[in-house]
Amino acid sequence: MNSNNRRRFLELAGATLAAPFVARGAAAADSPWPNQPIRVLVGFTAGSTTDIVGRIPLERVAAQIGQPMVIENRGGAGGSLAAAAALQAEPDGHTLLVHSAGLSATPVILPNAPFDAGTAFSGVALFGAVPNVLLVSPKKGIRTLAELIEASKKGNMTFASAGIGSASHWGAERLRAATGIEATHVPFRGGPEGLTEVIAGRIDFISVGGGSSMQLIRDGALTALVVSTRVRSVMLPDVPTAIEAGYPKASYTFWNGLLAPAKTPRAIVERLHTEVTKALATPQVTERLAATGNEPMQATPAEFDAMIRSDIEANLALAKAANLKFN
DSSP states (O other): OOHHHHHHHHHHHHHHHHSOOOOOOHHHHHSOSOOSOEEEEESSOTTSHHHHHHHHHHHHHHHHHTSOEEEEEOOOGGGHHHHHHHHHSOSSSSEEEEEEGGGGGHHHHOTTOSSOTTTSEEEEEEEEEEOEEEEEOGGGOOOSHHHHHHHHTTSOOEEEESSTTSHHHHHHHHHHHHHOOOOEEEEOSSHHHHHHHHHHTSSOEEEEEGGGTHHHHHTTSSEEEEESSSSOOTTOTTSOBTTTTTOGGGOOOEEEEEEEETTSOHHHHHHHHHHHHHHHTSHHHHHHHHTTTOBOOOOOHHHHHHHHHHHHHHHHHHHHHHTOOOO
16 A cells, blocks of 8 residues: 555544544443444445345344344445444444455555454354456456466556455455466455446456456456356356466455454344344345355354454465565
C-alpha cells in the first residue's frame, strides 16, 4: 500500500474507532438477546461475493430469531473499515461482521490496522468456501494460465481486486508469487467494480470469488483460467485448479463467515452459531448458496477461531518466503 492509501486507511479507521458510543440503557442491556434489530456490517460492496453469500443465510436467521438483520455494506481497506466499525459498537450481539479470508491477510497487507485480526473477533459460523476464479476478458485472447504468464512477460500488466487487503487481493498476490507474474495492482471498493473494468479490457485480470462472477462466466463475458480450490468447482467443472496447472502454492481457500467482536458473551456466539447452522441446513438456503459456487465448510466457533489464527501464520510465512511487499 502506498503512503497516501495507508494514511487514508488509518484516518478512516481511527475516526471510526474514536466515534462516540451511544448507550442503549440498562433495561435493553438486561433483556434477553436479541431484543432489537441486529446490525450486520459487510466489509465489501453490495453484489460482491462476500455480500451475496452472507445475505442468503442471514435472511433465514432473521426469520428464526424474530429480529431483522440490517445489512450495512462498508467497503474499503479490504474489509478492515467494516471490522473497525464493528469493534466500536457495544459487544452485546447486536452488531456483527460478515468477512472473508481477507481477514487472515490483514496482518500481512495492513500491518498497522488498528486491531489484531487474530484476537479481535470471535468466529461465529462459516458460510462456506467459494472458489477464487482467475478471470480475463475474452478480448485478451488468453485461454489458459500459461498464456497469461507468457503475456505478462511483455510488461505493463494490471490486476484488479476488491480492495487492498481483500481476499481477491491476497489470492492474486499468492498467484503472482507462485507464477512469477509481474502486474500492477489496481484496487477497487468491491469486486463488481473490478469485474467491470476487466470485462471492458481496461484491467488485465482479477482473482475473485465465484459468487459475483459465476453468471458472467456462463454468459461469456469473462474467461475463467483456473480456480483456487484444491479440487475443481462443481459449478465450473471444466476449469482446472491452480494445482492442476502446475502451481500448488497458488491454491487458496476463500472462506466467508459471520463474526462477532471478541468480547461478545459466549452464550450469544453459541446461539448465533446454532441459528446459522440451522439456516444453512435448509434446502432453500443450500440451493441458493450452491448456485454461487459456494461449497459447505463447517466449523465450531472454537475451530473457526483456530482456523483464522492458523491462516494468519501461514500468510505471514508465505509473505516472508516470497518477499511480498505491500507498501
